[in-house]
Amino acid sequence: MADALTQLGFASWLSVLIASIIKVTLILVGGSVGMMFLTWYERRSISYMQDRRGPNRVGPQGLLQPISEAIKTMTKEDATPRDADKIVHFLAPVVMLGATVLSFAVIPWGRMFPVDLNAAVLFVIATGGLHSIGMMMAGWGSNNKFALLGGMRGVAQLISYEIPQVMAIIPVVLMTGSMSLQKIVEAQNDFAGLGWYVFSPVGLLGFALFFTASLAEGERTPFDIPEADSEIIAGYMTEYSGMKFAVFYLSNYMSNLAVCFVTATLYLGGGNGPGVDALGGIAGGLLSLVYFLLKSFALFFVMVLIRATVPRLRVDQLMSFAWKFLLPLVLVNILSASFWVALLRWDQQWPQLTEWFGAPSTADATNWGRLAIAIVLTLLINAGAVALIMRLTNRNVQKHLYTTDEELALGLS
Amino acid sequence: MTLSHLATEDVFVVERNDADFRAGQGMTKGLGIVFRKFRKALFGKPNSDRADTEGQFNVQYPEERLAMPEAYRNMPILLYDDATGHELCTSCFQCERICPPQVIHITQAKDPATGKPVPAAAKFVLEYDTCMSCGYCAEVCPFDAIKMDHDFELSTANHPELDVDYNRLLRPVSYYETIAPTMWSDVKEQAMKKLQNNIKRRPGDIGRDHGQKIKGGAPVAAAATPAAGAAPAAGAAKPRGPVAAIGKNMSEDKTAKLLAIRAANAAKRGGGAADAAPVAQAAPVAEAVAAAPAAASAAPTGPVAAIGQNMSEDKRAKLEAIRAAKRAERGE
Numbered sequence: 001m002a003d004a005l006t007q008l009g010f011a012s013w014l015s016v017l018i019a020s021i022i023k024v025t026l027i028l029v030g031g032s033v034g035m036m037f038l039t040w041y042e043r044r045s046i047s048y049m050q051d052r053r054g055p056n057r058v059g060p061q062g063l064l065q066p067i068s069e070a071i072k073t074m075t076k077e078d079a080t081p082r083d084a085d086k087i088v089h090f091l092a093p094v095v096m097l098g099a100t101v102l103s104f105a106v107i108p109w110g111r112m113f114p115v116d117l118n119a120a121v122l123f124v125i126a127t128g129g130l131h132s133i134g135m136m137m138a139g140w141g142s143n144n145k146f147a148l149l150g151g152m153r154g155v156a157q158l159i160s161y162e163i164p165q166v167m168a169i170i171p172v173v174l175m176t177g178s179m180s181l182q183k184i185v186e187a188q189n190d191f192a193g194l195g196w197y198v199f200s201p202v203g204l205l206g207f208a209l210f211f212t213a214s215l216a217e218g219e220r221t222p223f224d225i226p227e228a229d230s231e232i233i234a235g236y237m238t239e240y241s242g243m244k245f246a247v248f249y250l251s252n253y254m255s256n257l258a259v260c261f262v263t264a265t266l267y268l269g270g271g272n273g274p275g276v277d278a279l280g281g282i283a284g285g286l287l288s289l290v291y292f293l294l295k296s297f298a299l300f301f302v303m304v305l306i307r308a309t310v311p312r313l314r315v316d317q318l319m320s321f322a323w324k325f326l327l328p329l330v331l332v333n334i335l336s337a338s339f340w341v342a343l344l345r346w347d348q349q350w351p352q353l354t355e356w357f358g359a360p361s362t363a364d365a366t367n368w369g370r371l372a373i374a375i376v377l378t379l380l381i382n383a384g385a386v387a388l389i390m391r392l393t394n395r396n397v398q399k400h401l402y403t404t405d406e407e408l409a410l411g412l413s
Numbered sequence: 414m415t416l417s418h419l420a421t422e423d424v425f426v427v428e429r430n431d432a433d434f435r436a437g438q439g440m441t442k443g444l445g446i447v448f449r450k451f452r453k454a455l456f457g458k459p460n461s462d463r464a465d466t467e468g469q470f471n472v473q474y475p476e477e478r479l480a481m482p483e484a485y486r487n488m489p490i491l492l493y494d495d496a497t498g499h500e501l502c503t504s505c506f507q508c509e510r511i512c513p514p515q516v517i518h519i520t521q522a523k524d525p526a527t528g529k530p531v532p533a534a535a536k537f538v539l540e541y542d543t544c545m546s547c548g549y550c551a552e553v554c555p556f557d558a559i560k561m562d563h564d565f566e567l568s569t570a571n572h573p574e575l576d577v578d579y580n581r582l583l584r585p586v587s588y589y590e591t592i593a594p595t596m597w598s599d600v601k602e603q604a605m606k607k608l609q610n611n612i613k614r615r616p617g618d619i620g621r622d623h624g625q626k627i628k629g630g631a632p633v634a635a636a637a638t639p640a641a642g643a644a645p646a647a648g649a650a651k652p653r654g655p656v657a658a659i660g661k662n663m664s665e666d667k668t669a670k671l672l673a674i675r676a677a678n679a680a681k682r683g684g685g686a687a688d689a690a691p692v693a694q695a696a697p698v699a700e701a702v703a704a705a706p707a708a709a710s711a712a713p714t715g716p717v718a719a720i721g722q723n724m725s726e727d728k729r730a731k732l733e734a735i736r737a738a739k740r741a742e743r744g745e
Contacts, residue, residue, distance in 0.1 A: 048454040049447050053471050309447045310440060 023114050027104045035253040036066035042304050049308040078242035088141030092134050093247035099130035100254045107261045110271030110289030113182050120181040124262055125166050128217055132158040135236050142239035150235020154226030164326035165213035171206045171337030172266050185270035193276055196269035201379040202337045207267040209330050214259040221307040228312055264295040332385035336378040343374040483593040486548045486561030488541050491582045492589055498621040499612050501558030503532035508550035508559050516540035522619050532611045533620035542575035557604035563592045670730040676737025
């Protein structure tokens with residue numbers, strides 16, 4: 001964009017400045033409007049899951065409801081508790097929103113990349129990690145026991161779930177050979193735009209694990225322990241009202257949107273889809289944007305579906321789920337991703353592979369035999385690991401919940 | 414839990430059907446159920462079968478409404494006969510007496526010629542804001558004159574409007590027949606019979622001039638339209654009518670004032686035989702209440718109007734009571 005402006009006769013520094021301002025504006029507007037749409041979308045869809053209709057009065061189908069909500073929160077009193085740490089209390093929502101908006105800098109909209117960072121995946125994870133600081137600031141600065149509890153819970157949860165979340169991305173990075181989101185999207189463009197990672201065994205397990213861990217990162221039900229309203233009022237947001245609360249809300253939904261976008265980019269091929277390359281140019285870009293948004297909102301629908309179905313976990317369940325279930329599976333997934341990459345892409349380091357299996361699989365020459373071996377192998381590893389860990393978990397569950405029929409019949413415990 | 418003391422055939426094992434569930438399968442099942450609900454609510458037809466558990470049950474309230482059950486009750490209304498315009502109420506005070514929050518206030522109509530009570534109400538005020546919709550008034554009414562309405566959209570920003578007077582309470586019988594047909598048909602015959610009897614004892618327009626009964630009150634629109642609930646609230650509501658009878662639990666002060674007013678009125682009229690009684694009754698009370706020095710210095714005669722404007726109300730009342738009592742004694 002800067003180059004185009006320079007060609008129009010602007011000075012080079014000015015064109016860079018203008019291009020940056022336009023990009024920043026687009027990111028902010030896109031994020032906020034996306035968040036507004038998301039609140040409406042969540043409320044409407046969860047309403048239908050509960051045999052209701054949801055907000056359908058303000059504007060067509062209630063689409064303008066978020067605007068009236070925004071006006072309402074802006075007119076409310078912005079109260080600060082007397083004994084609060086006022087600076088920290090004020091800065092907490094700023095930190096939260098800032099971290100969220102930062103992550104939007106690298107998230108692609110279809111095939112439009114605001115910034116193509118070569119470590120974009122790391123950047124997204126890092127900005128997501130900033131949330132725990134904002135949460136702790138809010139919890140501490142409010143000088144309220146519920147807020148502090150919420151903040152502590154939030155930090156514990158985020159730190160626990162960042163580990164499986166980051167490690168669930170490693171297979172994607174391995175398979176792509178890059179941390180740039182643009183490269184990751186390009187790598188999923190095989191098979192007429194349908195070579196998404198989610199269609200491989202490694203990607204499928206990685207997708208499930210990453211999405212689950214991201215639910216916890218975004219404080220979505222069943223991992224909404226930091227703001228468990230039936231236990232600790234609103235967690236770290238207890239002492240916030242008016243515009244500051246709205247900023248928290250905005251940041252929450254924007255980070256949920258970011259989670260959907262990132263998941264769609266990493267595993268569902270981003271803006272790739274049939275017909276995008278064929279169209280090309282602006283039309284192809286728009287089609288990729290449509291694909292991308294469809295994928296993201298489908299993911300968000302799954303989030304809402306989970307929220308409508310699953311009750312909140314206890315703190316110990318939360319922790320054991322992260323450490324005893326997600327983490328082993330993530331490690332196994334990294335293992336099978338290594339096999340996948342070794343079989344399909346590792347010929348430079350291990351030339352014998354070419355002798356054994358033929359030419360490597362690339363975009364132009366797909367070796368179906370190799371691909372089949374890789375798929376079968378990773379499928380065996382992943383399915384075996386999932387079955388084993390589920391069986392172990394299941395045994396524990398059954399032991400704790402009720403006595404089995406056999407035990408009853410034998411007169412055992 | 415040990416069940417070894419039981420024979421194996423005594424053990425009843427509940428078929429949970431999920432013994433083979435792996436972890437996570439239960440959740441998948443639950444997600445499926447919720448998604449099915451979503452699908453049925455979004456694409457299915459509106460479901461009015463209350464026994465069903467799936468579908469869209471919502472009624473979009475201002476546009477769509479559920480039919481009210483006949484026995485639904487919100488606020489009391491009074492009925493009048495469509496044909497003759499006669500009100501069914503005879504001011505028997507049953508409803509006023511039974512009303513738990515005591516929000517019904519009735520004044521009995523009197524024949525202007527003879528001064529005798531007539532089976533009709535002159536004033537009828539009902540405080541909707543304190544009414545608790547118990548329906549006792551409708552249940553106790555021997556003339557089926559007071560009934561419970563179905564209109565529940567009564568919210569207003571004007572609080573005094575909720576002291577509803579006779580004009581705004583009246584609805585034609587035909588209106589009640591539309592909202593509760595079987596309930597009305599059960600009582601219709603006897604109610605109409607009683608009404609005919611009462612009409613015979615109502616001289617002139619008493620009992621059907623409800624549009625003109627209250628000074629400044631707008632004529633009732635309800636008389637013309639059955640949808641009387643929509644009748645506009647004409648102006649500010651009428652202040653509550655004065656308490657007709659001197660209650661036993663009234664404060665002495667109040668009693669004195671009331672007696673004084675009555676006595677003054679009696680004096681103005683020249684002390685008719687009918688009015689002598691309350692005054693005579695009032696005398697001992699007034700004497701007891703009045704302070705001795707005030708009584709001593711009170712002027713024996715002189716018009717009531719002469720009482721100074723700057724006197725306290727209390728004092729003036731006592732004074733008036735004493736004067737009236739004295740006038741009565743002298744037989745003026």
